[in-house]
Amino acid sequence: MTFVRTILAALATLVAVVLLVPLLVLILPFWLVSVLTRMVARIAEPEFLTRDQLIQFDPVFGWRARPNLDTNHLMVDLFHIRTDNDGWRGKRTLAESDVVVFGDSFAAGYGVSDRHFFANLPSSHKIKSVGIGGYSMVQEFLWMEKLKDSLQGKLVIWFIYYGNDLYDNLMPDLRGYRKPFVREVKGTNDWEIVSSHVTPDQWSIIFQGRMQGQHHIPKLGELCGDTFLARRAFAACEFLLSRGKTLCDETGAELAVLGVPDNIQLSSPRRQALKAMGGEPPGFDAAAPDKKIDEICSALGVTFLAGSTFLAPNCYKINDCHWNETGHRKVLEAIEGLARSRGSKLSPRPVKAAAFAEPSLLARSTISN
Amino acid sequence: MIPLSVPEQDRRIVLRSFWFVLSAIAAAAISLAAWLLHLPWWMLGGLTFVAAGSLAFWNGHLIRRLYHAWNNRIIRPVSNLATAIILRVCLLVVFAATGRAGSRLLLRGKFPTMWVGRDASSDHVGSLPFGVHGDIGAAPHGWIRNYIRWAARSGNFWAIFLIPFFCFLRMVSTEEPTSSGENIYTLF
Numbered sequence: 001m002t003f004v005r006t007i008l009a010a011l012a013t014l015v016a017v018v019l020l021v022p023l024l025v026l027i028l029p030f031w032l033v034s035v036l037t038r039m040v041a042r043i044a045e046p047e048f049l050t051r052d053q054l055i056q057f058d059p060v061f062g063w064r065a066r067p068n069l070d071t072n073h074l075m076v077d078l079f080h081i082r083t084d085n086d087g088w089r090g091k092r093t094l095a096e097s098d099v100v101v102f103g104d105s106f107a108a109g110y111g112v113s114d115r116h117f118f119a120n121l122p123s124s125h126k127i128k129s130v131g132i133g134g135y136s137m138v139q140e141f142l143w144m145e146k147l148k149d150s151l152q153g154k155l156v157i158w159f160i161y162y163g164n165d166l167y168d169n170l171m172p173d174l175r176g177y178r179k180p181f182v183r184e185v186k187g188t189n190d191w192e193i194v195s196s197h198v199t200p201d202q203w204s205i206i207f208q209g210r211m212q213g214q215h216h217i218p219k220l221g222e223l224c225g226d227t228f229l230a231r232r233a234f235a236a237c238e239f240l241l242s243r244g245k246t247l248c249d250e251t252g253a254e255l256a257v258l259g260v261p262d263n264i265q266l267s268s269p270r271r272q273a274l275k276a277m278g279g280e281p282p283g284f285d286a287a288a289p290d291k292k293i294d295e296i297c298s299a300l301g302v303t304f305l306a307g308s309t310f311l312a313p314n315c316y317k318i319n320d321c322h323w324n325e326t327g328h329r330k331v332l333e334a335i336e337g338l339a340r341s342r343g344s345k346l347s348p349r350p351v352k353a354a355a356f357a358e359p360s361l362l363a364r365s366t367i368s369n
Numbered sequence: 370m371i372p373l374s375v376p377e378q379d380r381r382i383v384l385r386s387f388w389f390v391l392s393a394i395a396a397a398a399i400s401l402a403a404w405l406l407h408l409p410w411w412m413l414g415g416l417t418f419v420a421a422g423s424l425a426f427w428n429g430h431l432i433r434r435l436y437h438a439w440n441n442r443i444i445r446p447v448s449n450l451a452t453a454i455i456l457r458v459c460l461l462v463v464f465a466a467t468g469r470a471g472s473r474l475l476l477r478g479k480f481p482t483m484w485v486g487r488d489a490s491s492d493h494v495g496s497l498p499f500g501v502h503g504d505i506g507a508a509p510h511g512w513i514r515n516y517i518r519w520a521a522r523s524g525n526f527w528a529i530f531l532i533p534f535f536c537f538l539r540m541v542s543t544e545e546p547t548s549s550g551e552n553i554y555t556l557f
Contacts, residue, residue, distance in 0.1 A: 001471065016459060033375065038371060038376065040390060077381050
């Protein structure tokens with residue numbers, strides 16, 4: 001019976017395939033388009049590095065950028081990336097620059113190629129960017145400390161991305177990568193930087209969502225409300241900013257802070273989504289990070305510029321949190337505005353008011369006397 | 370087997386590749402028509418390719434829209450129709466013919482049921498018919514060998530003749546092959 005069944009199946013398959021030949025002939029051109037598109041793309045696509053290959057372990061900072069890269073990185077799309085001897089992007093050296101930007105992937109210009117990167121765009125100022133993806137303010141401050149001898153007389157602009165920096169200041173890891181963080185000193189109101197746990201091993205206390213970074217926007221929602229997390233995060237932020245201010249004062253540099261909003265904070269429907277993701281926190285205000293950091297900077301005598309005053313949703317990439325080419329041009333304009341107002345005690349020129357930002361946040365210069 | 374749809378990831382290089390392929394097809398069609406009409410076919414074909422292909426550099430937004438329209442408006446309906454036809458032909462021809470040989474289910478005497486005891490040596494609630502024992506993750510790769518092995522082991526030699534239909538169904542599908550994308554995401 002098995003033999004008969006097999007013979008029947010063979011004959012029936014033959015008949016069926018003959019019946020399907022016209023269909024397959026009709027399908028073939030469409031299929032060839034798919035095959036050829038993939039083939040041409042594979043041949044033409046340059047080699048690219050993955051996240052792990054862009055960074056290397058560092059016992060102080062958790063990770064740092066790999067030096068002397070001239071490669072592509074895939075993040076939504078491919079972009080060309082070149083790093084100097086220290087691993088930083090930008091064609092200028094730290095020594096020759098008059099503006100130094102500290103930050104995370106925004107400072108590192110993730111998402112755009114070198115020719116669109118704000119630090120490489122034509123400008124009357126020489127800008128050097130010191131930053132790499134995933135850094136929190138803690139790591140950025142540690143870099144400031146390490147490079148303080150090179151900062152003398154320069155304008156130091158600290159990018160604070162609200163999407164994760166404020167929350168990650170408190171966390172001992174990012175996606176399993178161990179990193180320095182800040183914690184309150186027991187029994188005091190003071191904070192301290194902790195890095196004793198930083199090793200190359202993956203941080204073990206982590207779950208899938210945190211590994212993939214899915215918790216960051218809900219946490220931003222919490223930070224926009226009157227929550228325990230928000231109080232801790234802004235206290236930690238104040239500690240770091242005051243340390244940064246002291247360091248810059250000691251080295252003769254001038255500190256300015258640029259608040260980088262997430263795209264979700266920049267339009268009304270998205271702000272509602274942010275509120276929902278944050279668990280409808282009491283006193284929700286999407287502009288809260290701007291307001292809180294403005295207060296902190298005001299008390300410290302640091303210039304603060306809210307990114308929400310000149311960045312619009314069209315400055316961000318689709319399906320990714322970083323700036324596109326337009327965003328980088330806007331950021332350069334803002335940096336130039338900060339540099340122009342430097343020392344003149346004049347407000348940097350506000351580029352455009354965001355719908356939710358209060359006039360006091362448009363741009364404020366509080367250079368200490 | 371490569372699916373019918375173009376890749377879901379609409380990276381610049383993929384969009385341009387897609388557009389160059391379409392431009393090349395259009396150029397070939399124009400060249401053929403020109404040759405039949407005794408016109409300078411190489412010049413017309415070349416001009417068509419250059420004119421159409423350059424659009425990929427001028428208007429990336431338009432190309433992106435056309436790319437997604439190709440997948441959503443053309444390929445998906447074609448795929449659904451082709452899948453339905455292949456399945457119907459398979460059912461009405463192969464299964465109908467094979468069914469003439471009678472049932473292989475032995476539900477009498479010693480084996481009144483097909484229920485089997487749970488395999489306590491593994492976590493699986495049942496054995497995978499075509500899978501690799503002990504490693505589910507390895508099953509998708511080299512599935513034809515495992516499938517043939519299963520067919521021979523279970524006496525279902527006839528099922529080997531279903532393989533061309535599996536290939537046809539995969540060819541007209543719009544499912545992307547699973548890729549290890551975890552490493553392409555960057556830190557914030």
